[in-house]
Structure formats: C-alpha cells, structure tokens
Amino acid sequence: MAGCCEIPGRGTRKREPFTGCLLCGKPLRYELIAVPRTCAVCGEEKLSDAVCEDGHFVCSACHAAGLDEFFVPFLLRSAEKDPLRLLEAVMALPQVHMHGPEHHAIVPCVLLTAWHNNGGEGDLKKLLSAALSRGKQVPGGTCGYWGVCGAAAGAGIFLSVLTGSNPLNREAWPIPMELTSRCLKRLAEVGGPRCCKRTSRLCIREAAAFAAERFGVEMPLGEIACTYMSENRECIGTKCPFFPAGKEREA
Numbered sequence: 001m002a003g004c005c006e007i008p009g010r011g012t013r014k015r016e017p018f019t020g021c022l023l024c025g026k027p028l029r030y031e032l033i034a035v036p037r038t039c040a041v042c043g044e045e046k047l048s049d050a051v052c053e054d055g056h057f058v059c060s061a062c063h064a065a066g067l068d069e070f071f072v073p074f075l076l077r078s079a080e081k082d083p084l085r086l087l088e089a090v091m092a093l094p095q096v097h098m099h100g101p102e103h104h105a106i107v108p109c110v111l112l113t114a115w116h117n118n119g120g121e122g123d124l125k126k127l128l129s130a131a132l133s134r135g136k137q138v139p140g141g142t143c144g145y146w147g148v149c150g151a152a153a154g155a156g157i158f159l160s161v162l163t164g165s166n167p168l169n170r171e172a173w174p175i176p177m178e179l180t181s182r183c184l185k186r187l188a189e190v191g192g193p194r195c196c197k198r199t200s201r202l203c204i205r206e207a208a209a210f211a212a213e214r215f216g217v218e219m220p221l222g223e224i225a226c227t228y229m230s231e232n233r234e235c236i237g238t239k240c241p242f243f244p245a246g247k248e249r250e251a
C-alpha cells in the first residue's frame with residue numbers, strides 16, 4: 001500500500017485510496033439487485049448493490065468510520081459562518097473520501113454549525129448528535145438507485161433536526177420535504193452522474209436560501225472553485241457550477 005500523501009490544502013490522507021474501492025482503489029460496479037456481502041473491513045454481512053472490480057465490498061459504516069470523533073469536535077470549534085467554506089474545510093479532512101456516504105452526515109452537520117454561527121437557535125452539540133445519527137443511516141448510491149441524493153437527504157435532516165420533525169409530526173413533517181424537493185430539482189437541472197462534492201455544495205446553497213426565507217437566519221455564501229476534478233472519474237467538467245474558470249483543457 002502507498003504511504004500517506006500530502007495534498008495541498010487538503011491535509012494528509014490515510015493509507016487508503018481516496019476514490020473507488022477503499023481496499024484497492026479500483027472502480028466500483030453498481031448492480032441491479034442488492035445481495036448479502038461480507039464487508040472486507042469489519043467482516044459483517046450486509047445487503048449491498050456495490051462491489052469493486054476485484055470483488056471487495058466495504059460497508060457504509062466502515063466508509064464513514066470515525067466520523068463522530070473527527071469532525072464533530074472540528075465543527076464545535078469553528079466560528080465559520082459560511083456553510084460552503086465550512087463544507088470545504090470538512091471535506092478536506094483526511095478521513096473524507098472523494099465520494100461516499102460520509103457526505104450524507106457532513107451536509108446537515110455543516111448546515112447546523114453555520115446556522116448556529118449565524119445566530120440560529122438550539123444546542124449545537126445536541127443538534128449535531130441527532131444529525132449525525134440520522135445522516136449515518138443514509139446509505140451510498142441512493143442518488144442513482146432511489147432517486148434521492150444522500151446530500152439532499154442530508155439537507156432534509158438539517159431541517160428535521162431543527163424543527164423536531166418525525167413521521168408523526170403534523171406541523172413539521174412537510175418542511176424538510178419541501179427543502180429536499182428543491183435540492184433534488186436543482187441537482188437534476190445540473191445533471192449527472194454522481195459527484196458527492198457537487199451535490200453537497202448545491203444542497204447547501206439551497207438549504208441556506210431556505211433557512212433565510214423561512215426562518216430569517218441569513219448565512220453568507222462565498223464562491224467555490226473545485227479542486228477535486230482530477231480525482232473524480234465522473235467529473236462533468238464545465239457543466240459543473242463549481243468547475244474553476246480557465247481549467248477547461250485539463251478536464
């Protein structure tokens with residue numbers, strides 16, 4: 001296995017591939033029907049519709065291993081008000097992969113932190129715990145298989161946690177769904193295939209606009225120029241709103 005590598009502005013990577021299979025780095029194959037597979041990391045048997053070209057399966061829990069320890073303390077220490085800048089800082093942590101279900105928990109936790117840092121109500125530690133436990137349950141591949149991008153579900157989690165929504169809550173129930181539907185509409189407009197960085201950023205933009213409209217909490221949003229293009233096999237190049245200007249030839 002390769003040693004740790006330093007990526008400018010993005011910390012030191014663990015000794016595992018940044019993209020593709022966590023064991024060997026080969027591309028994943030997505031299949032029609034999920035079958036029980038043994039996770040190559042924890043050894044547990046789980047239903048899975050994704051496997052690498054060499055037959056490895058790594059479960060969502062192992063993909064997001066250590067999420068609680070690595071990024072909740074980081075968010076609790078941060079005074080950043082711009083949720084897009086906060087997202088970039090979290091995605092730059094060495095535990096976060098190019099794609100992966102860890103983004104589904106990162107999106108609501110980043111939004112809740114920015115909400116808090118812009119004067120929004122609530123006990124941030126408790127809000128983050130709730131968002132993390134919900135976000136970790138959203139598996140990978142939902143964008144292609146369920147028609148619900150996990151980052152959009154993460155935006156919904158941001159509001160379900162804030163409003164106290166649950167399946168029986170008459171008042172709060174429609175609110176997260178309205179935001180999730182806006183996120184999904186925007187993601188479909190921009191087009192596919194997957195990119196966990198692009199979808200997370202787009203959902204955060206939608207969520208910030210919604211929070212301002214509905215709850216009067218304004219979050220500043222800066223411009224983001226992506227730095228992940230060369231590591232994303234499925235990058236859509238200049239069709240992506242975050243593709244840096246002048247980089248066309250390298251796409």
Ligand SMILES: [Zn+2]
Nearest residue numbers: 021024052056
């Ligand atoms: Zn593999």
Ligand SMILES: [Zn+2]
Nearest residue numbers: 039042059062
């Ligand atoms: Zn596992």
